[in-house]
Amino acid sequence: MEFCKTLAVTLNRVDYSNTSQIATFYTLNYGKLRALARGSKRMGKKAPGSIDLFSYNEIIFLKKEPGNLHLLTEWELLEDFPAFRKEIERFYSACYVVELLNKLSEEGETDKPLFHLLLDTLHSLSRDNNKDLSLLTFELQLLKHLGYLPGLGECTQCGKKFPRNSGAVFSSFQRGLVCKTCHGHSEGGDGLGLSPPALSTANFLAGCKLSAINRLHVPQKVREELKRLSTEYLSQIWGRPVGTWR
Numbered sequence: 422m423e424f425c426k427t428l429a430v431t432l433n434r435v436d437y438s439n440t441s442q443i444a445t446f447y448t449l450n451y452g453k454l455r456a457l458a459r460g461s462k463r464m465g466k467k468a469p470g471s472i473d474l475f476s477y478n479e480i481i482f483l484k485k486e487p488g489n490l491h492l493l494t495e496w497e498l499l500e501d502f503p504a505f506r507k508e509i510e511r512f513y514s515a516c517y518v519v520e521l522l523n524k525l526s527e528e529g530e531t532d533k534p535l536f537h538l539l540l541d542t543l544h545s546l547s548r549d550n551n552k553d554l555s556l557l558t559f560e561l562q563l564l565k566h567l568g569y570l571p572g573l574g575e576c577t578q579c580g581k582k583f584p585r586n587s588g589a590v591f592s593s594f595q596r597g598l599v600c601k602t603c604h605g606h607s608e609g610g611d612g613l614g615l616s617p618p619a620l621s622t623a624n625f626l627a628g629c630k631l632s633a634i635n636r637l638h639v640p641q642k643v644r645e646e647l648k649r650l651s652t653e654y655l656s657q658i659w660g661r662p663v664g665t666w667r
């Protein structure tokens with residue numbers, strides 16, 4: 422048995438009993454994990470305190486064998502993002518972020534940069550006024566981290582770099598971004614065209630720091646293209662449309 426201490430963001434929590442909850446965290450040192458929090462619903466002076474959605478905590482847990490629930494022994498709230506409880510738009514955006522990460526990530530795979538991406542995104546959504554770009558950046562970088570986003574710079578079919586100012590086509594049939602030549606040869610005939618500015622913006626967002634997007638001007642048309650691209654990718658991974666849920 423081993424006690425582990427780490428920084429953690431709450432992705433989800435469900436009731437386990439009248440007084441306890443099962444919390445899902447994305448942690449700095451252990452990736453996603455689920456733990457039983459005894460007494461987390463208790464009220465009163467000696468209660469350990471609740472575990473809120475999106476909250477940023479330092480936790481200590483007793484590590485159990487793979488497949489078993491870990492046991493949370495201590496948790497200290499570091500930040501609870503009050504802005505999400507004041508504005509419904511911010512609240513829903515944050516819900517989407519934690520739910521998307523929860524659905525797409527596997528337990529026990531450590532990814533420190535992904536933890537920082539999650540925390541930066543929550544900070545950006547709670548503070549800044551460019552929700553759409555923050556969400557797009559999060560989606561693209563999440564897809565990249567989880568290995569779902571093959572190079573945005575080259576064709577997934579022939580491997581050649583996309584020529585300058587040529588754009589690309591997203592084809593679910595060919596499972597990714599392809600050049601116009603390869604798309605022309607495909608049997609599927611489906612495809613979502615991506616203009617050259619949209620392609621270069623996608624490349625930038627997939628690799629930038631979230632603080633950099635505040636200075637970025639992205640025309641509405643390009644935003645729409647990128648939103649469609651991200652929705653297509655996510656729907657493909659999911660195996661069903663994510664449009665409404667998004």
Ligand SMILES: [Zn+2]
Binds near residue numbers: 578581599603604
């Ligand atoms: Zn190609």
